[in-house]
Amino acid sequence: MQTLNLVENTSVDFNAFRVFDTQDHQDNYRKLALSEQLQTSLELNVLLNIFALEAAKYVDFSGLYFKQAEISAAARGSKAGKKERRYELKINNHYVGTLTYALNAPISISNNKVIKQLHQVLLHPLNNAIKYQKAMQLALQDGLTGLGNRRYFDQQLKRAMHHANRQHSKVGMIVCDLNKFKTINDTYGHKIGDDILLHFADALRASVRDSDSLFRFGGDEFVVLVEDANENSLLVIEERIHQAINACCLLSKYQVSCSLGASLMNRADSEQSFFERTDQLLYQNKISENRTLNIV
Known part of the structure; x- marks a missing residue:
C-alpha cells in the first residue's frame, strides 16, 4: 500500500487564481476599455469628452483643451480653472499637440503618472482624428487661395x-x-x-x-x-x-x-x-x- 504524503507550504507567493485580481490587471482593463471607446470617433471634441470622463477619476479639472497649430478642441462644458497644467503629446518624438487641463486642485505625483499613461492611450486616436480633420479641410478648401470651395x-x-x-x-x-x-x-x-x-x-x-x-x-x-x-x-x-x-x-x-x-x-x-x-x-x-x- 502506497502512502501519499501531503506537505503544507504557506510560503508560496504565486497563486494563478489571484493573478486576475492584481492592480496591474485592473489598470490594463481600464486602459483597454478607454482605448475601445476612443476608437468610436474621429471627432476631436468627442474624443476629449470620452477621455475627460476617465481623466476626471484622477484629476480635479474644470476644462480640458487640445491645440495643434490651427486645430483646436475642448471637452464639453470646459471653463477656466485656478491653474493650468499643459502636456506636450508626442509619438516617436513627433509633436502631436498640447493637452491643457484647467485645474481646480494640484495633480498628485501618483495621479500625474497615471494621467501620463492615459495620454499614451489617447495619442493614436487623437493623431488619427487630426489627420482626418486636415483631410476634410483640404477637401473643402480651394487649392490656390486657401479659401473655402x-x-x-x-x-x-x-x-x-x-x-x-x-x-x-x-x-x-x-x-x-x-x-x-x-x-x-x-x-x-x-x-x-x-x-x-x-x-x-x-x-x-x-x-x-x-x-x-x-x-x-x-x-x-x-x-x-x-x-x-x-x-x-x-x-x-x-x-x-x-x-x-x-x-x-x-x-x-x-x-x-x-x-x-x-x-x-x-x-x-x-x-x-x-x-x-x-x-x-x-x-x-x-x-x-x-x-x-x-x-x-
Whole structure:
C-alpha cells in the first residue's frame, strides 16, 4: 500500500487564481476599455469628452483643451480653472499637440503618472482624428487661395441660413467677380493670374470680420457670407473691398477691379434662390459698370 504524503507550504507567493485580481490587471482593463471607446470617433471634441470622463477619476479639472497649430478642441462644458497644467503629446518624438487641463486642485505625483499613461492611450486616436480633420479641410478648401470651395460654401450657407431663421437674424451675401481677368491672364500669363487671385483673396480677408466666411468658386468668382448682417454691414464690407484692392500694389499695377453683388436673405429664400438673386445683382452691376466705362 502506497502512502501519499501531503506537505503544507504557506510560503508560496504565486497563486494563478489571484493573478486576475492584481492592480496591474485592473489598470490594463481600464486602459483597454478607454482605448475601445476612443476608437468610436474621429471627432476631436468627442474624443476629449470620452477621455475627460476617465481623466476626471484622477484629476480635479474644470476644462480640458487640445491645440495643434490651427486645430483646436475642448471637452464639453470646459471653463477656466485656478491653474493650468499643459502636456506636450508626442509619438516617436513627433509633436502631436498640447493637452491643457484647467485645474481646480494640484495633480498628485501618483495621479500625474497615471494621467501620463492615459495620454499614451489617447495619442493614436487623437493623431488619427487630426489627420482626418486636415483631410476634410483640404477637401473643402480651394487649392490656390486657401479659401473655402463651392462644396464648403453650400454647407456653410445651409448652416448659416438655418441659424439665422432660429435666431431671427439675417445672412448677407456678397458675390465678387474680377473685371477683365481673362484678358489679364491671357496677356501676362497664368503665373501673374495666380498672383492676382492670391492678392485679391488677401484683400477679401482684410475686408471682413473673423465671423464672416470667404469662398472661391473657381476662376475669378468669390463669395463672402456675412452672418448677423444688415444693409449697412454689407455696404461697409463692399467699401472695404474696393479700398483693399486700391491699396494693393500688385492689383493696382495690373489695374484690377471687381464687380460686386450684395443682398440679404429673406424668409422665403432657399439656398439656391438666395445665391441666384445675389449673382443676378452682380451681373447687373457688371453690365452697368462696363457701360459707364465705355461712355467715359
